[in-house]
Amino acid sequence: MKAPLRWNLNIIVIHWLSAFVVIGMFASGLWMVDLTYYSDWYKTAPHWHKSVGLLLAAVTLLRVSVRVGSSRPPEHGATWEIWLGRLGHLALYGLLFTLFASGYLISTADGRGIEIFNWVTVPGAGAFIEQQEDIAGEVHFYVAWSLIILASLHALAAFKHHFFNHDQTLKQMLGFTSSKN
Amino acid sequence: MKKLLLGLTAALVFSGANAADYKIDTKGAHASINFKIQHLGYSWLTGRFNDFSGTFSYDENNPGASDIRVSIDTASVDTNHAERDKHLRGDDFLDVEKYPEAKFVSTDIKTMADGNMKVMGDFTLHGVTKPITIEAKKIGEGEDPWGGYRAGFSGTTKLALKDFGIDYDLGPASQHVMLSLHIEGVKQ
16 A cells, blocks of 8 residues: 555544644643632633543544554654654553543542533543542643653654755645655 | 659559540541531531541549540541542642641640530641640440440530641631541550
């Protein structure tokens, strides 16, 4: 099978949506834990954070299935760059799923479900370990920082491909590639 | 001098023979440390500390010579809501990583005319130690059906969170927390 010139449109849409959501979730997460009790956002912000997080988890599962079921455009750069890139992308997925799981485990440690925007309730599975909400909370915090740092490196790498190597890496994810190359 | 020593020894023996030592029956969970705090001024929010331990000595004929000490594992706070408990354990409230223990050590016990007691002592919470008074009363004492001897008390006290350096603003109606202790001791 011949490699396509650019990423599958579904992948492109999910990629940029995820980028937008991940940044928003990181910021909202840091902000909401310091809200005062009488803030208008005290209940709403965590509710939306959890809702969006679970929706992103579903979208990311979909993303993985689309990604596995379709072929990717060519990779550019030296062999070590290509392998580092693959490793980095795997790590991004790993961090995302750890983030989804740890977030879920905070809110469901007492068996309560999580309501997604009052549409549907994802059932809680209860506690698997002692003090689950605290441990999951620590994991959620550090993994969120790890993800945002790795995603920043990911963006820097894309800029490097685009501005220094002048290759198609970024264009392939933006959906427009020139036919040459 | 000899007489004094003799008298002291006698006093020690005397008090030792009468004031019995009890261990709070946390093993059998015949003791609980509960609290309640107003929610917005509209209702009471209740919770408890699941893990604590303590001892007391008590002499029915001389309650004033009694004493009690209780140590509470602050991380065991339980309000039946994981997210809230996580918040309570965090640095907005109990900061349990820094202050894993809260404790009460009595300094004096007074019996009132009506039989109720005022248990005065030092309470340490959130790293701050303050004198508090627990209004207490004996519920009962006697032999249990399994060969032991038990005595039980309950007491309440009101704490201002700010006094213990906990200043997260829960609103004007929620400045104080009511602590209630129900303890049953098994004679050692």
